Amino acid sequence: MAGNSDPLTPRAKLAVTAGKAVAAASRAAGRGSGSVIGGRVALKLDPDLLGRLAQHLDVILVSATNGKTTTTRLIAEALRAAGQVVSNALGANMPAGITSALAGGSDAKFGVIEVDEKYLAGVARDTDPKCIALLNLSRDQLDRAAETRMLAENWREGLAGSKAVIVANCDDPLVVWAASSSPNVIWVAAGQMWKDDAWSCPSCGGVMQRPGEDWFCGECGFRRPTATWALSGDHVLDPHGSAWPIQLQLPGRANKANAASSAAVAAVFGVPPQVALERMYQVQAVAGRYDVVQFQERDLRLLLAKNPAGWLETFSLIDPPPAPVILSVNARGADGTDTSWLWDVDYTRLTGHPIFVIGDRKLDLAVRLEVANQQFQVCDDLNQAVQMCPPGRIEVIANYTAFQDLRRLVGN
Numbered sequence: 546m547a548g549n550s551d552p553l554t555p556r557a558k559l560a561v562t563a564g565k566a567v568a569a570a571s572r573a574a575g576r577g578s579g580s581v582i583g584g585r586v587a588l589k590l591d592p593d594l595l596g597r598l599a600q601h602l603d604v605i606l607v608s609a610t611n612g613k614t615t616t617t618r619l620i621a622e623a624l625r626a627a628g629q630v631v632s633n634a635l636g637a638n639m640p641a642g643i644t645s646a647l648a649g650g651s652d653a654k655f656g657v658i659e660v661d662e663k664y665l666a667g668v669a670r671d672t673d674p675k676c677i678a679l680l681n682l683s684r685d686q687l688d689r690a691a692e693t694r695m696l697a698e699n700w701r702e703g704l705a706g707s708k709a710v711i712v713a714n715c716d717d718p719l720v721v722w723a724a725s726s727s728p729n730v731i732w733v734a735a736g737q738m739w740k741d742d743a744w745s746c747p748s749c750g751g752v753m754q755r756p757g758e759d760w761f762c763g764e765c766g767f768r769r770p771t772a773t774w775a776l777s778g779d780h781v782l783d784p785h786g787s788a789w790p791i792q793l794q795l796p797g798r799a800n801k802a803n804a805a806s807s808a809a810v811a812a813v814f815g816v817p818p819q820v821a822l823e824r825m826y827q828v829q830a831v832a833g834r835y836d837v838v839q840f841q842e843r844d845l846r847l848l849l850a851k852n853p854a855g856w857l858e859t860f861s862l863i864d865p866p867p868a869p870v871i872l873s874v875n876a877r878g879a880d881g882t883d884t885s886w887l888w889d890v891d892y893t894r895l896t897g898h899p900i901f902v903i904g905d906r907k908l909d910l911a912v913r914l915e916v917a918n919q920q921f922q923v924c925d926d927l928n929q930a931v932q933m934c935p936p937g938r939i940e941v942i943a944n945y946t947a948f949q950d951l952r953r954l955v956g957n
Contacts, residue, residue, distance in 0.1 A: 557597045560590035561648045568645060580633075584641030587648065595640060598647035599672035602631070602656035605810060606672070606709075608665040608700075609680030610693075611855045613638070615795065615831045616680060616803040617659040622828055623811035623821035628654030639664050640671075655814070662696050666703020676813050677704065678712045678806055680735070682719040683742045683854040684886060693742045697723040712809045714802075715770050718760055722747040722767070733809050734758075734772035735802035738861070739854035741889065776805040781818055783808075789818040794829045799858040833952045837938070840955045841931045844938045845871075847957065849948045851880070853889040859942055866897030869934040871927070873904035873947035880945050884909045892917040898940075901930040904947045927954055 553561065568583030576582075587594055605624070607617045621632040631650020633643055638659040647656055660668045662682065669677060679700070682693045700723035704711065713724035715732040719742065724730050736758075743760075744753055751764030761768035773784040780788040781804065791804050804825055811821035830836040834849045850859040863870060876882045884906050892914055900921035902910050907923050914921045924930040931939065943951055951957075 553597055554591075557591050557594055560587040560594050561598075563587060563590055564645060564648060578637070580637045580645035581639070581641045584637075584643070584645035584648075587644055588641060595644045595647065595668070596671045596673075598644065598650075599656060602647070602650070602653060602672075603676075603814065604656045604658060604672045604674040605676045605678065606658050606660050606665065606669060606674045607678045607680070608660045608662050609678075610662060610683045610685045610852060611858065612680050612799060612803050613659045615800060615828075615834070616678060616807055617657055618828055618831050619803055619807040619825045620678070620810050621655075621657040622824045623807055623816055624655045624657060624814060626811075626816045626820050626824055627814055630655045630657055632657040633659055640668060643668060663699070666699055669703060669707065669709070674707075674709045676710045676712060676810055677707070678810050679720045679724055680714050680803070680806060681717045681737060681739075681854065682723070683739055683852060684889070685852040685854075685881070693719055694747050697747055700724075701726045710813050712806055712813070714806065715772050716758065716760075718743040718753060718767075718769075719747050721770060730770075731774065731809055731813070732770045732772045733806050734775035735805050736776055736798065738798070739857050741853070774805060774809040776802050781805045781808050781822065783812070783818050787818075789822055791822055792826050794826060795831070795835055797858060797862040799861075833948070833957050836957055838955045838957050841928070843931055843934070845931070845941050845955065846938060847948065847951060847955075848940060848942045849945070850942050851944050853886055856890045856942070857894075860891075860894040863898075863940040863942075864938060867899060867935065868937050869899045869901065869939050870895060871901045871903060871930045871934070871939060871941045872910060873902075873927075873941070873943040873951060874907070874910045875905040875944060875947040875950070876909075877905070877946045880947075887913045892919055895919055899935055901933060903927060903930050904943070927951060 564583040564587030567586045568579030571579030571582050607613045621630045624630050631653035633646035638661045697719040705726040707727050711724045711727045711730045714720050714735040716737040746762035748767040749765040751762045754761050754763050775782040791801050808818045808821045837846045848859050850856040876884050902923045911923050
């Protein structure tokens with residue numbers, strides 16, 4: 546580790562100060578946290594600022610299509626057992642947001658950083674990470690991100706020969722192919738419900754064979770590596786075969802998988818699984834996700850689902866029928882403007898639930914639900930949807946900007 550003997554250059558200090566001032570002005574104007582605009586200004590003044598801010602830190606990067614914000618938060622909690630942590634825990638995960646986050650952590654030992662999949666290779670080049678966690682890759686934002694194999698190839702090329710310890714999910718063939726270019730990989734059997742982006746071999750294009758939980762290519766021999774860490778029910782199995790109980794306040798199988806990967810990362814830095822997992826129990830909600838809020842004298846649970854893989858995991862969390870479900874979908878810039886992914890989601894899993902549809906693209910969603918033979922009602926807004934819901938806790942599932950709209954509306 547470089548230690549703190551490397552003070553920031555005068556230019557870097559000016560960039561940090563200017564970035565913080567712009568961020569504060571943005572917050573005062575009610576335009577959000579200001580972290581992105583502040584980071585952009587700082588990087589304009591010193592294009593090398595991200596690397597300078599990272600040089601005294603043990604940097605951990607977390608990237609995936611789904612689960613990176615939650616996993617970043619879990620790793621950050623676990624590593625606080627070993628030292629002070631700076632993190633972009635609210636999800637500003639492109640270089641500007643990452644720069645803003647690190648600018649606030651001059652005394653930290655660890656930098657735990659969520660990185661957008663498209664930017665992983667560049668951020669890894671700038672920050673010289675000690676560890677990189679790769680969780681999954683699936684279709685998302687079809688108008689912005691190229692198809693998943695191209696993203697995997699970008700990771701594979703960007704991480705080739707990396708000095709970082711790569712902690713990677715061995716159940717996702719795309720992740721395995723991307724990580725295999727690295728000399729130092731720790732494989733975690735974290736599971737994968739969504740398999741529709743990995744039926745062809747990323748290495749040769751052959752058809753993948755999937756007997757049980759295993760997978761391999763019948764043509765080139767590319768196959769699932771042996772895991773040293775594994776999620777097994779409600780436990781994490783460590784490399785010695787010891788089983789450690791996962792006790793989270795966050796719901797669902799996907800979050801247990803996130804905890805398993807987080808425990809493997811924490812162990813790289815000497816934090817034992819028992820300590821790491823106990824600390825993860827502190828996390829109740831992540832940037833509003835999983836929060837239960839009161840609205841119009843009803844309990845609403847807010848769930849974020851941005852793409853087919855995320856919706857599949859989220860359906861497994863909701864209360865059984867007849868729990869009412871409100872679905873909200875937008876297609877703004879941050880969501881991706883192409884809603885054709887709705888046709889990849891299996892909405893028959895909502896059979897038996899009263900369904901209420903809101904959001905900018907409620908009619909797109911309504912057509913999809915009609916084809917899936919679901920009973921639903923299209924509503925003008927959240928107020929009307931809640932008023933029409935039968936008794937019981939209401940599950941609210943929304944994609945990215947729809948989720949932010951809902952949080953503002955319910956005061957979360």
